[in-house]
Amino acid sequence: MSDFLTETAVDEAGVAELSDGWLIGDALNGGYLVAPVLRRIAAEGPFPDPWSVTTHFLRPAGPGPARVEVEPVRAGRTTATSRGRLVRGGTAHVETLAVFGDLTAGRDDAPELVPPAPDLPPPEECPERTEIGQGVDLPIARRLEVRVTPGSAVGGASDRAVMEGWIRFRDGTPPSSLALTLFADAFPPSLHPLVGTVGWVPTIELTVHVRRRPAPGWILARFECDDLQRGRMVETGALWDSTGACVARSRQLGLLLAR
Amino acid sequence: MSDFLTETAVDEAGVAELSDGWLIGDALNGGYLVAPVLRRIAAEGPFPDPWSVTTHFLRPAGPGPARVEVEPVRAGRTTATSRGRLVRGGTAHVETLAVFGDLTAGRDDAPELVPPAPDLPPPEECPERTEIGQGVDLPIARRLEVRVTPGSAVGGASDRAVMEGWIRFRDGTPPSSLALTLFADAFPPSLHPLVGTVGWVPTIELTVHVRRRPAPGWILARFECDDLQRGRMVETGALWDSTGACVARSRQLGLLLAR
Numbered sequence: 001m002s003d004f005l006t007e008t009a010v011d012e013a014g015v016a017e018l019s020d021g022w023l024i025g026d027a028l029n030g031g032y033l034v035a036p037v038l039r040r041i042a043a044e045g046p047f048p049d050p051w052s053v054t055t056h057f058l059r060p061a062g063p064g065p066a067r068v069e070v071e072p073v074r075a076g077r078t079t080a081t082s083r084g085r086l087v088r089g090g091t092a093h094v095e096t097l098a099v100f101g102d103l104t105a106g107r108d109d110a111p112e113l114v115p116p117a118p119d120l121p122p123p124e125e126c127p128e129r130t131e132i133g134q135g136v137d138l139p140i141a142r143r144l145e146v147r148v149t150p151g152s153a154v155g156g157a158s159d160r161a162v163m164e165g166w167i168r169f170r171d172g173t174p175p176s177s178l179a180l181t182l183f184a185d186a187f188p189p190s191l192h193p194l195v196g197t198v199g200w201v202p203t204i205e206l207t208v209h210v211r212r213r214p215a216p217g218w219i220l221a222r223f224e225c226d227d228l229q230r231g232r233m234v235e236t237g238a239l240w241d242s243t244g245a246c247v248a249r250s251r252q253l254g255l256l257l258a259r
Numbered sequence: 260m261s262d263f264l265t266e267t268a269v270d271e272a273g274v275a276e277l278s279d280g281w282l283i284g285d286a287l288n289g290g291y292l293v294a295p296v297l298r299r300i301a302a303e304g305p306f307p308d309p310w311s312v313t314t315h316f317l318r319p320a321g322p323g324p325a326r327v328e329v330e331p332v333r334a335g336r337t338t339a340t341s342r343g344r345l346v347r348g349g350t351a352h353v354e355t356l357a358v359f360g361d362l363t364a365g366r367d368d369a370p371e372l373v374p375p376a377p378d379l380p381p382p383e384e385c386p387e388r389t390e391i392g393q394g395v396d397l398p399i400a401r402r403l404e405v406r407v408t409p410g411s412a413v414g415g416a417s418d419r420a421v422m423e424g425w426i427r428f429r430d431g432t433p434p435s436s437l438a439l440t441l442f443a444d445a446f447p448p449s450l451h452p453l454v455g456t457v458g459w460v461p462t463i464e465l466t467v468h469v470r471r472r473p474a475p476g477w478i479l480a481r482f483e484c485d486d487l488q489r490g491r492m493v494e495t496g497a498l499w500d501s502t503g504a505c506v507a508r509s510r511q512l513g514l515l516l517a518r
Contacts, residue, residue, distance in 0.1 A: 052512045056311075058333045079463065103489075110487065161372065194370075195370060204358055205311040225372060227505060227508060229470050249493050
């Protein structure tokens, strides 16, 4: 049994039962909200792996039933593009535009460029996300084990807005191409080490490029904000699997709210 | 008179007349195809500036009339999200998901982080895109003056996949927040300096985050591919205006085709 698979399932009527296990404060984690949409796209479409997933977070959502709507846009020989959304009471909470393909396909004869993983202390030397004091309850820690490096853990102690660490499902579910969008949205804000406790940094839009199906084990992650203008930030991330392969890239537009 | 404004206009019936002035080989530039969609979103919605624009390029398009469809997704106090597409004969060529706002609004009291512009040779020391021999006709050079640094110009002569240079409208039209999505898709592939002549590198998906309204003058641009796996590349870019302000960030998923 996998909490992730059970709690992102979509029934034949297109309804997902959103679980309170993925709450951050009063709102469900955004990456969690995308997962049922991606699962329905994968179930209805010809390809198993998300290649590029863009999600606009329209309104926060709490636990309970929600309808998953998916519309094919174009299906080709190697990719299929779909729109999707999570709707409750006639109101969309997330709107997604995604292209799926087969990550194991592609050219074997092309040159390769792979971003190297940063050299991080091992997970057991990194505090859990729950220990770093962001001033919010984290029920999601029952589902995801998120560890951040000592250098990322202390608010306002760094001269760079870099958040690094490790992530895996708490129950031993292996990572998958569908889970990486969730993993890319499950770390504390990269502004935390630079600015200090920043509270909720709402994501307006998140795009995740999945690069490979991840191997079992910990996922290593690095996020950086090098662009914060008028309270609007661009955060850029990358994820690597236990073999050192770069498995996903991410970029989001977020808001640093006044406190 | 501005070619960009004239040739991206959408009439009251929602029809744009796509001009052959923006051709690269037999296909219109992808960023050009997005412009009428963005103009219609801006005309129909409450906000003037794109903040985040994700476009999936479904099929190439040539010159001629095309219908622009726009659907509001959510309109809030500071942002509005919309879907849009360019359709011809019942078939969509691009599908866009975008959030608009007012780039001049936002917090004045938040910390700022601004990516510094690279130090490039001035435009007059940089060859035009038409001079670097990509093996394709570039009618678009009548509309856009694209200059690339000597270090980016020679195919296969660099140990990095970095494309840097300058861009402006040929007819003196000043850059605008709506034009930056086009500018982010108008340079030769960043793989060119590393790999050599790569031909058409189809963009599957492009996301542009517009950060500021650009000042008049040249736009400086830098694009890098540090992630090429099985022929699928992630290219990351940034644009700066003549005052040195970072005005846009971009990221795209593209394909390196076998030749």
